[in-house]
Amino acid sequence: MSPLQPVCAYSPVMMGFFLRTSSLRTALRHRSPHRAFSSAGPTGGSTGDLGSSFRTATSRKLHSGANVPEPSPAAAPTRLPFSTVTGDDLAFFEKILPGRAITDPDLLESSNVDWLKSVRGSSEVLLRPQTTEEVSQILKYCNGRNLAVNPQGGNTGLVGGSVPVYDEVILSTALMNKILTFDSISGILTCQAGCVLENLSSHLEERDYIMPLDLGAKGSCHIGGNVATNAGGLRLLRYGSLRGTVLGLEVVLADGRVLDCLTTLRKDNTGYDLKQLFIGSEGTLGVITAVSILCPRKPKSVNVVFLGCETFDQLLRTFQLCRGMLGEILSAFEFLDSECMRLLNTHLKLPNPISDCPFYIVIETSGSNATHDEEKLHNFLEEAMASSLVTDGTVATEDSKIKALWSMRERVTEALTHDGFTYKYDISLPVEQIYQLVTDMREHLGGRAKSVVGYGHVGDGNLHLNITSPAKDPGLLAAVEPFVYQWTARCRGSVSAEHGLGLKKRNYIYYSKPRQAVALMGDIKAMLDPKGILNPYKTLPDDLK
Amino acid sequence: MSPLQPVCAYSPVMMGFFLRTSSLRTALRHRSPHRAFSSAGPTGGSTGDLGSSFRTATSRKLHSGANVPEPSPAAAPTRLPFSTVTGDDLAFFEKILPGRAITDPDLLESSNVDWLKSVRGSSEVLLRPQTTEEVSQILKYCNGRNLAVNPQGGNTGLVGGSVPVYDEVILSTALMNKILTFDSISGILTCQAGCVLENLSSHLEERDYIMPLDLGAKGSCHIGGNVATNAGGLRLLRYGSLRGTVLGLEVVLADGRVLDCLTTLRKDNTGYDLKQLFIGSEGTLGVITAVSILCPRKPKSVNVVFLGCETFDQLLRTFQLCRGMLGEILSAFEFLDSECMRLLNTHLKLPNPISDCPFYIVIETSGSNATHDEEKLHNFLEEAMASSLVTDGTVATEDSKIKALWSMRERVTEALTHDGFTYKYDISLPVEQIYQLVTDMREHLGGRAKSVVGYGHVGDGNLHLNITSPAKDPGLLAAVEPFVYQWTARCRGSVSAEHGLGLKKRNYIYYSKPRQAVALMGDIKAMLDPKGILNPYKTLPDDLK
Incomplete structure (x- = not known):
């Protein structure tokens, strides 16, 4: 397919696809760099x-x-027998969302294509509600009309979950971007689903708090999308998953009913925790319209250390030592292998900051007292060296060196793109x-x-395996x-x-997942979205549909 | 009702009920003190x-x-139209659980009565399976026969959830007490549901880890029951809820199907997180048979401080200061009011360790470096005093004094029992x-x-209001x-x-919870347990049944 060849309507193109309009190029160019x-x-x-x-x-x-x-x-997948959008449908959408039911193909383009440019749909209408009530009206109507709906946040997903596959109505949370409350005693934030993660982070940092998650896509991704995909990110080792930090959700169900579980309580054992159903369900069970989330205090001190190990077993023993000696201040434990280092050297001309080793570790600490944190780090490093767990290493406390050390881990994929x-x-x-x-x-x-090559989050047991x-x-x-x-x-x-x-x-x-579990997922889908209009072709396997 | 009067069969007695047999007295006497x-x-x-x-x-x-x-x-509630246990049923149970289908009324008694002695049922059979397969056989049979089942862990629950209401078959996890695996690198423990929390704690402490939850009932309660009730406890402020720390569950559904979600992964975004349905569902959706859980490292240093404040607003500002200055080492922030102190003084002769104040705070720190922790605490206390947030205080670093200070918080309810x-x-x-x-x-x-009187967990927004x-x-x-x-x-x-x-x-x-949410809980119950045999009369309101 050449750059100027039109892409087929109603046929998802899974890869190797080139952009056809300059408007799309422009739209994508304006997005923030995507660290993920x-x-x-x-x-x-x-x-x-x-x-x-x-x-x-x-x-x-x-x-x-x-x-x-x-x-x-x-x-x-095969297109399921949903209705197609008619002039009457568009008139209805325009009536309830004046000026916010987008049908201009150029404007629609960037919502039809995923961030990786690997998947595209052919939706003809993008809806931009501002309120939960509007989302409810949209879903009630679509459910009645048997129109499929693709809920979309910042469209930064990496598995083709955030764009339509065929002609699904795109329901964007982009205009639902209000911060509702922040309680500076408890650290609990409540906001609409379309708030951009970075905006929330800025809002909190002024108040001496941080978001419990951080992603490379933070400049574009929406908190609602983060919750819908149960995003992991860089702080999971320290602050845990969204299943623990999300305290409440407001969700609109497929038929337009609003499920109000938007409480701001750390503890609530009154019945089943329904919000958990929607965390990680990728918009297939309901549309998240608001989120309450528990936020940690902003750390006063951050350090990064880059170490080398002879074997992966030593690396694991270093992790164990580190958990004991850095304890509560450990906020990241990442690794890369010597093949990653070779690609960084070769393709990006990044020099190895230490001597050559089979394995490298990036450790980050975040704490409330710089002197204490540095002392803990020093003690840990002495012990790790004395035990011959690590063979070489370097520490950074100032921002520029911290960034340089982190880039050895973060730029591995960029190096890979140059490898083939x-x-x-x-x-x-x-x-x-x-x-x-x-x-x-x-x-x-x-x-x-x-x-x-292998690299990833040792602390989370998460390997990124890449083969070129x-x-x-x-x-x-x-x-x-x-x-x-x-x-x-x-x-x-x-x-x-x-x-x-x-x-x-x-x-x-x-x-x-065992077949028993997947079947139960299908039962849950059927219970909450009997017509299957919410984000079809996603999450659940084809044999359940 | 006198101590020797028989209690009515098939009629739950909600309170003021006295024990009728010495065997029950003996059984209860052997239970550990229940801090909750x-x-x-x-x-x-x-x-x-x-x-x-x-x-x-x-x-x-x-x-x-x-x-x-x-x-x-x-x-x-009214007894629902379940079958009653017959001789044939008992023969079946005895066949699959030789010697472990208990019908002796004396032995049954302590399983029919809750720990608070406030609720009792009249079950005539207690089943003690050892394996998941046995639990599966039991439930398949009971579901087929329309026999109601009361899953029971350590029977330390406080809301009458852990005992039968009428003649439900009691399914105890007491013999499912094997630790399956512990990974000393990741800190992930896998065990059967009937493991007693304290036994798990001991097992972990020998390996330099702790359980992420701690309860007064730890000497009796089972980890399966903890998960089924989403137990909070004393470490929630620091380590978060079980929704974040429980990584996997094995559950037997009402019809005997085994749902194997017993993974030991920190990250897994493959479909809906089914285990969340069972956390906090109080045995009404399935019987938890095994648990995997992420455990934190054992802290090397613990400190406790007892402070006095003039107003609750000052107490809240102290909490805010504390979160900033103690940060990652803060592990508890509890309070009691002057009325609590009066009862402690009057009924238990516990002297106030500081001068009289309207409000008292108990702060605990847990960290990996004693010197650092004490220094942080010192800095925080100086600042709190200098800002006139607190008017008096005392610090404990040695075990006996730590226990003495904690008792000012923990013995409030004991003092209340003497007040009326x-x-x-x-x-x-x-x-x-x-x-x-x-x-x-x-x-x-x-x-x-x-x-x-008011006291409780400030850090968790959890008030214990007591009126005598x-x-x-x-x-x-x-x-x-x-x-x-x-x-x-x-x-x-x-x-x-x-x-x-x-x-x-x-x-x-x-x-x-809004009616919409409760109705959805009813849908989930109907989906997973269509005959409603699992722990009937619990969790969901009567109007859903």
Whole structure:
């Protein structure tokens, strides 16, 4: 497909697709840099090639440690029999959202395409409600008319969950961007779902608080979208997941009913915790319209240290020592291997800040007392050196050096893009096993790949496995998949640690969840959205639909 | 009812009930002290008296801030048309659980009565499975036979959720007490549901870890029960709720299907997080058979400080200062008022460790470096004194003094029991409002009560409001309720912060949850347990059944 060739309407293009209008280029250019892109890409770059080599969904076996299921295609799903948008529908939308029911194809374009430019839909209308009541009216109408709806936040998702697949009505939270309350005693923030994460962070930092999550996409992503995808990010090791920090949600259900669970209580044991259903459900069970969230105090002191280890076992023992000696001030424990360092040196001309080692660690501390934090770090480093766990290292306390050290971890994916075509996997594993997958993959592939590199969040057991080749290589891909998923399933790992399933990974769910559980997910979907209008083709596998 | 009078079969007795057999006395005597009892009692002591003054459930209005619902009776529900246990049933149970299907009335007694001795059922069989497969067989059979089942852990619940109401089959997790795995790198523990919390704590402490929750009932309560009730406890401020720390669950559904979500991953975004449904559902949606949980490192240093404040506003400002200056080492921020202190002095002869003040604070720090922690504490105390936020205070670093200071907070309820008949409320509120309820209640009651005292977990916005009178006083109760619930509802608080709803509070749910949400809870119950055999009469209000 050439840059100027039109993309087919009603046919999702999974990759290698080029922009056709300058307006889209302009729209995308204005987005903030997306750190998640440079730290952990989706498998989407590869999934478009898989269809023919896979069996159909119905032939898959039940999940179990040893009895690994056969894969199913991630190819485009069939359009479901929803209604199509008519002139009457547009008139209704324009009536309830005057000037905010967008049909101009140029304006629609950036909402039809995902941030990675890997997936696109062909929606003909983008709705921009400002209030929960408007969202309710929209969904009530769409449910009555059997119109499919694609809820959209900042459209920074990495698995094709945030754009329409066909002609779904796009329901954007962009104009629902009001901060409702902030309680400076409890640190509890309440806001509309369309607030941009970075705006919330700025609002809080002026009040000596921070958001409990931080993402590379913070300049664009919406808090509602963060909650809908159960975003992980850089602070999870320290502040835990959104399942603990989100205290309340307001959600509009598929039929327009408003579910008000927007409380601001740390403790509430009155019945089932319904909000948990919507956290991580990727807009398939309801549209989140407001969020209350518990925010931590802003740390007064931050330090970063870059270390080298001879073996991954030493790296794990360093992690253990670190948890003991840095304890409550540890806020990140990341790693990269020597192959990552080689790519950083070769492609980005980033020099290794320490001597060459098989493994590198980035440790961050955040605390309330700079002197104490530095002393703890010093003691830890002395012990780690004395025990020969680490062989070399350097510490940064000032901002510019902190950024330089972090860039060794954050720019690995950028380096990978210069190495060739990249097959990317975002895997969650028991922490002891995260590097074994890289080692086994190297052995499995022999000399077939150009590079096989591993990096990621040791503290969260989250490996980013990347495999490059000079160009797209279906043979290489067939050697990588389903090997990587089967390997993950044998260790009871997750094939999507933090990005969700969206469109691209929906059919891989059986590698990480037993059939019993997936069937129950289907029951929940049917209970909350019987017509299936909310974000169809996402999260749940095709064989449930 | 005299101590030797038999209690009626098939009729739950809500309070004032005395033990009839020495075997029960013996059984209860062997239980560990229940700190939750001495820090926060249920409203159960009062609910038995409410029936006549309340409208029926069907007359209640929808929940909203201003439109507060009318209360409904907490009196005994009508027995639902479940089958009764037959000889054939007992033969089946004995066959699959040889020697572990208990029918001896003396042995059954302690499982029919709750820890507070406030509620009792009349079950005729107690099943003690050892494996998930046995639990599955039991539930499959009971579901087929339409026999109701009461899942039971350590039976330390405070809202009548852990004992049968009528003749439900008791399914105890007591023999499911195996620790399955502990990963000393990630700190992730996996165990069967019947492990006693204290045993898990001991196991972990030997490995330099602690459980992320701590309860007064730890010597008896089971981790499965903790998860089923979403227990809060003393470490929530620091380590967050079980919704964040529980990583995986194995659950047997009402029809015997085993739902295996027992992963040990910190991150897993593959579909809906089903385990959340079972956390806090009080055994009404499934029987938890195994748990995996993320455990923090054992702190190397603990300090406790006891402070006095002139006003509650100063206390809140002290909390704010404390969060900033103690930051990551703050592990508890508790309070009691001068009325509590008066009762401690009068009834327990505990002297005030500082000068008399209207409000007292207990602050605990837990950290990884004693010198640093003490220095932070010192700096904070200097600042708090210099700003005149606190007027007096004392610090403890050694164990005996730490215990003495903690007892000023923990023994308040014990002191209350000496003050007369106590009406108890466990309320969650936005933190700025927690003491206003006490003040308003005092004004509302005038001289009608003997004492009106407030204490609780400031850090969690959790107030324990207690009202005493020389004897049971229906007139006083009528003045307290529904006032207390309406007040709570107006602030969007929770009528059960940490104890759940169980039998006793099931009909008060509408004070904290909108009708829309409760209806959805009913849909979830119907989806997972269509015959309603699992822990009937609990959690959900009578009008849903």
